Each structure stands twice: as structure tokens, then as C-alpha cells.
Amino acid sequence: MTTDLKSIQPKLSVLLWAATATVILLFYLSARPRRVSSEISAWSNGIDVAVSTPSQHINTTHKVEYPPNEEIVSSTPAQQVNITQKIVSSTPAQQVNITQKIVSSTPAQQVNITQKIGSSTPADQQVNIKQKIVSSTPAQDVKVTKEIAPIISEPIQDLRWLLRRAAMDDKTVILTEVNEAWAAPNSLLDAFFESFRIGEGIAHLLQHVIIVAMDPKAFAQCKLVHPHCYMLRVEGVNLTSEKTFGSKDFLELVWTKVKLQQSILQLGYNFLFTDLDVMWFRNPFEIIEPSTDFMLSCDVFLGNAEDVRNYPNTGFIYMKSNKKDIKVLKYWNKARKQYPTMNEQNVFNKIKHELVAKIPVKMQFVDTKYLGGFCNYGKDLNEIRTMHSNCCVGLQAKLHDLHMILDEWKNYTALPVAEREKGGFTWRVPGGICIH
Known part of the structure; x- marks a missing residue:
């Protein structure tokens, strides 16, 4: 009997470890449904996402041609921003969540920016979108919608x-x-x-x-x-x-x-x-x-x-x-x-x-x-x-x-x-x- 218990002890340990991991995972999913959902969506679409701590920002890279490389001057402490960007190309449209640094002279703000970039050519270049925003108004939720329609079957020129x-x-x-x-x-x-x-x-x-x-x-x-x-x-x-x-x-x-x-x-x-x-x-x-x-x-x-x-x-x-x-x-x-x-x-x-x-x-x-x-x-x-x-x-x-x-x-x-x-x-x- 002692021999039988020793033989099944490793299996019991594995089952106990798996059960514990499952409980932790379910707790994590229920506590942060939006974040995890977006990360899973990004991974499923082949987008490289670097997960950040509160003191960091996320760099998101997606392939398109000739990106708008926007730089808006800043002068005060950096803040976190959530940006939803829709990139339309010859491949299925995808949603990308980007956390970027914003400059503001006011308390931290949440800025939701929706940017639609139209292109009918294959997406084959790497894009890093950099945005800095200057603000001098009280903290508020700001929604900016920027739509750039396809010009012809060419990338938008910067x-x-x-x-x-x-x-x-x-x-x-x-x-x-x-x-x-x-x-x-x-x-x-x-x-x-x-x-x-x-x-x-x-x-x-x-x-x-x-x-x-x-x-x-x-x-x-x-x-x-x-x-x-x-x-x-x-x-x-x-x-x-x-x-x-x-x-x-x-x-x-x-x-x-x-x-x-x-x-x-x-x-x-x-x-x-x-x-x-x-x-x-x-x-x-x-x-x-x-x-x-x-x-x-x-x-x-x-x-x-x-x-x-x-x-x-x-x-x-x-x-x-x-x-x-x-x-x-x-x-x-x-x-x-x-x-x-x-x-x-x-x-x-x-x-x-x-x-x-x-x-x-x-x-x-x-x-x-x-x-x-x-x-x-x-x-x-x-x-x-x-x-x-x-x-x-x-x-x-x-x-x-x-x-x-x-x-x-x-x-x-x-x-x-x-x-x-x-x-x-x-x-x-x-x-x-x-x-x-």
C-alpha cells in the first residue's frame, strides 16, 4: 500500500497544481475582463503588444504603409492615454489599443482617440505612431475622431x-x-x-x-x-x-x-x-x-x-x-x-x-x-x-x-x-x- 501511495503522489501534486492555476486564471479574467480581452484580441491578430506597469506605456506596432507620424509639442508631466485605432487595409480591419504619453498642464486625463486610416494596398511596413497632446483646460474626457479616407490605391503621404x-x-x-x-x-x-x-x-x-x-x-x-x-x-x-x-x-x-x-x-x-x-x-x-x-x-x-x-x-x-x-x-x-x-x-x-x-x-x-x-x-x-x-x-x-x-x-x-x-x-x- 505504501508503495502504491508513493507511485500516485506525483500525479496528485500535478492535479493540485493545475487546479490552483485554474482558480488564479479565473480570478484574473473576472477582475480584468477588458484588458485581458484586448490583449487576447491583439495576440490573435498577430499584433506585438508590450504589457506595461502603471509607470510605463504600451508600444503597439502594426503594419501599414507611410504612417502619419504626428508629434504635438508637450510641456508637462506625462500621462497615460488609451487610443483605439482602426486600421483599414486590404486585410481584415483590426482594433489596436495603444497606451501613449500625453503632455498636459492639467491633472491626468483619459483621451480616447479614434483614427481611421484608409489604404487599399497590402500592409507591409512597420508603423510607430507617436502623439503628444497639449492641453491647458481642466481634466476631462476628450474624444477625438480623425478620419483619413483613401485617396487612391496609394498610401497616404506625410x-x-x-x-x-x-x-x-x-x-x-x-x-x-x-x-x-x-x-x-x-x-x-x-x-x-x-x-x-x-x-x-x-x-x-x-x-x-x-x-x-x-x-x-x-x-x-x-x-x-x-x-x-x-x-x-x-x-x-x-x-x-x-x-x-x-x-x-x-x-x-x-x-x-x-x-x-x-x-x-x-x-x-x-x-x-x-x-x-x-x-x-x-x-x-x-x-x-x-x-x-x-x-x-x-x-x-x-x-x-x-x-x-x-x-x-x-x-x-x-x-x-x-x-x-x-x-x-x-x-x-x-x-x-x-x-x-x-x-x-x-x-x-x-x-x-x-x-x-x-x-x-x-x-x-x-x-x-x-x-x-x-x-x-x-x-x-x-x-x-x-x-x-x-x-x-x-x-x-x-x-x-x-x-x-x-x-x-x-x-x-x-x-x-x-x-x-x-x-x-x-x-x-x-x-x-x-x-x-
């Missing part, structure tokens, strides 16, 4: 990420805007690219160009031909087709440009904005004065680069990320309310004297012999940097004359260097619709 990729060493980018009509094959975008390729030593500048798409089809076309494309939504306005000069949609288009420029300066980047119908032939950065706060092309140049009486063209403008230029763009945007029926260029012409007097800011107006346009252009091809189809209404008219300009440039650059250096070469554009 402007800051795109700026980092495209910027030159001095944090300068080249910007232009495009809609579906301009991005179509054999339209303005193709002509714009061709000018860089046939220009003198400027093809490398294309790697610093960010193309801002105003509609999904333009964005899709841009992605086929260029690595740096950004989708910009304008609520309540259809910017897909060609816009008539001075129309309501045209005004929204040009003022959206100014708002975007302000955002880029505030993110710490300089920019050279160029309308898409500006053909580039030589490097325009070489003529920007180092002491200039910002530089503009002109429809009419009166002979002095600092003369505010020059007639500027805001379709080609360089600005630095500094306090003065940011103030200029804020002032410019606010001035729209004073002149609601005017485009951004006409409003700028109205306020340019105020800008110089109040901020003050140093402007450089560039001679049209360097930055030419159909309104007024230099006659010496040895000096020209760019050519703009301003003073020309209608997409087809612009394309007709710009192709003539490109052909004339090819004829000029096909000449021997020694012959070109003699000078005397000008634009010969017989049959032009806008340029004469």
Missing part, C-alpha cells in the same frame, strides 16, 4: 516625410501644382519635365521637385512619372478640370497654393514655387541674392530689383523659412478677406508696399531677361533662365506656344558652343497664339 526626401542640403524644395487636365499625357506636366531634361545642367533638380496633386487622378498620374507626389484636398471644390481664369474654383486653386507655402515654411523648409507652365532652361537659384528674404518673377520689370513698383508674378517665387517670410504669408492670406474677388497675385500687388513697411521684408524682383514670360521676355537666349506662359489664357493656347519655345531652345542648344557665345540669339516664334 508632407514632412516627403519634404525630408526631396529637400536639398539647405532644406530647399521646388514646388509645383497639377490637376488632372495638366497631368494628362502630352499636357503641361510633360512639357515641364522636358524643359528640365533639355535645359543646361538642371536635370538633377527634378529630384528636388514636389508635385502637389489637386485631385486623385492627377495624383495617380504623378506617381507614374515622378517619385515625389503629394495629394492636397480642397474641401468642396472640384479642381480636376482646367479652371477659367478668375472663376471661383480658380481662386480657390491659387489661394490653396499660398496656404500650402505657409505650411512648408512653418515646417522649416525653404521653397521655390513654380507654376507648371514655367519652362526651366538654366538654374534660377544662381541669380537669387543671398541677402534677399524672398524673390519673385515679374510681368513687368522697371529696371531696379528692389523697386516695389515692379509688377510681380507670383507664379515663380522663392521664400526662406524665417520669421519674416512666415509673417508675409500670414499677412497675405488674411488680406484675401479684403479683396475676395481677386486672385493671390493681384492681392499681393495691393499689399506689397504694406509688407515692406510693416514687417519689413527685403524683396528681390527679377529682371524679365532672366525669368521671362509671354507678357514680357528677354531677347537674349544666353541670359534666359525660365520662360512662363503668363498673359495667355487657355490650356491649348499655352501648350501650343510652349512647344514652340521648347523647339526653339533645342535649335539654339544644337549650335556649337563657340557660335552660341557670340550672342544675338533670340526667340523666333512665328505663329504664336500668345507670344509674339
Whole structure:
């Protein structure tokens, strides 16, 4: 009998241990149903969850492409936050619970943030979402709902990420805007690219160009031909087709440009904005004065680069990320309310004297012999940097004359260097619709 008891004693010990473990597990489940349920759900969906103590936070990683990497400045003790994030991709939608640190000047708060990220591409990249929130109000429950709908079958682009990729060493980018009509094959975008390729030593500048798409089809076309494309939504306005000069949609288009420029300066980047119908032939950065706060092309140049009486063209403008230029763009945007029926260029012409007097800011107006346009252009091809189809209404008219300009440039650059250096070469554009 003693031998039999000894033989079954280990089995009894195992059964007793299992019973004890079961009791503990059931107590744990009943005490923390929500937490355990969410962890089990996360494990079942293949999400890596690091369980934290009260003094820690949870880092949750899920695979998507090009995440929004949001950072909001903080200044006070860190707190715990529960964030429910719905990530929609080509795989089944999943729920992710994230505990993050929030900065607040008030007692600890519970913040519930629901963020929906739309994508129709396979989820194949790692994402770490970082959010810091500034608050100065009494403790309260805050619910923030942020929904980003799918643009097209491409990941949502983060402007800051795109700026980092495209910027030159001095944090300068080249910007232009495009809609579906301009991005179509054999339209303005193709002509714009061709000018860089046939220009003198400027093809490398294309790697610093960010193309801002105003509609999904333009964005899709841009992605086929260029690595740096950004989708910009304008609520309540259809910017897909060609816009008539001075129309309501045209005004929204040009003022959206100014708002975007302000955002880029505030993110710490300089920019050279160029309308898409500006053909580039030589490097325009070489003529920007180092002491200039910002530089503009002109429809009419009166002979002095600092003369505010020059007639500027805001379709080609360089600005630095500094306090003065940011103030200029804020002032410019606010001035729209004073002149609601005017485009951004006409409003700028109205306020340019105020800008110089109040901020003050140093402007450089560039001679049209360097930055030419159909309104007024230099006659010496040895000096020209760019050519703009301003003073020309209608997409087809612009394309007709710009192709003539490109052909004339090819004829000029096909000449021997020694012959070109003699000078005397000008634009010969017989049959032009806008340029004469």
C-alpha cells in the first residue's frame, strides 16, 4: 500500500497544481475582463503588444504603409492615454489599443482617440505612431475622431516625410501644382519635365521637385512619372478640370497654393514655387541674392530689383523659412478677406508696399531677361533662365506656344558652343497664339 501511495503522489501534486492555476486564471479574467480581452484580441491578430506597469506605456506596432507620424509639442508631466485605432487595409480591419504619453498642464486625463486610416494596398511596413497632446483646460474626457479616407490605391503621404526626401542640403524644395487636365499625357506636366531634361545642367533638380496633386487622378498620374507626389484636398471644390481664369474654383486653386507655402515654411523648409507652365532652361537659384528674404518673377520689370513698383508674378517665387517670410504669408492670406474677388497675385500687388513697411521684408524682383514670360521676355537666349506662359489664357493656347519655345531652345542648344557665345540669339516664334 505504501508503495502504491508513493507511485500516485506525483500525479496528485500535478492535479493540485493545475487546479490552483485554474482558480488564479479565473480570478484574473473576472477582475480584468477588458484588458485581458484586448490583449487576447491583439495576440490573435498577430499584433506585438508590450504589457506595461502603471509607470510605463504600451508600444503597439502594426503594419501599414507611410504612417502619419504626428508629434504635438508637450510641456508637462506625462500621462497615460488609451487610443483605439482602426486600421483599414486590404486585410481584415483590426482594433489596436495603444497606451501613449500625453503632455498636459492639467491633472491626468483619459483621451480616447479614434483614427481611421484608409489604404487599399497590402500592409507591409512597420508603423510607430507617436502623439503628444497639449492641453491647458481642466481634466476631462476628450474624444477625438480623425478620419483619413483613401485617396487612391496609394498610401497616404506625410508632407514632412516627403519634404525630408526631396529637400536639398539647405532644406530647399521646388514646388509645383497639377490637376488632372495638366497631368494628362502630352499636357503641361510633360512639357515641364522636358524643359528640365533639355535645359543646361538642371536635370538633377527634378529630384528636388514636389508635385502637389489637386485631385486623385492627377495624383495617380504623378506617381507614374515622378517619385515625389503629394495629394492636397480642397474641401468642396472640384479642381480636376482646367479652371477659367478668375472663376471661383480658380481662386480657390491659387489661394490653396499660398496656404500650402505657409505650411512648408512653418515646417522649416525653404521653397521655390513654380507654376507648371514655367519652362526651366538654366538654374534660377544662381541669380537669387543671398541677402534677399524672398524673390519673385515679374510681368513687368522697371529696371531696379528692389523697386516695389515692379509688377510681380507670383507664379515663380522663392521664400526662406524665417520669421519674416512666415509673417508675409500670414499677412497675405488674411488680406484675401479684403479683396475676395481677386486672385493671390493681384492681392499681393495691393499689399506689397504694406509688407515692406510693416514687417519689413527685403524683396528681390527679377529682371524679365532672366525669368521671362509671354507678357514680357528677354531677347537674349544666353541670359534666359525660365520662360512662363503668363498673359495667355487657355490650356491649348499655352501648350501650343510652349512647344514652340521648347523647339526653339533645342535649335539654339544644337549650335556649337563657340557660335552660341557670340550672342544675338533670340526667340523666333512665328505663329504664336500668345507670344509674339
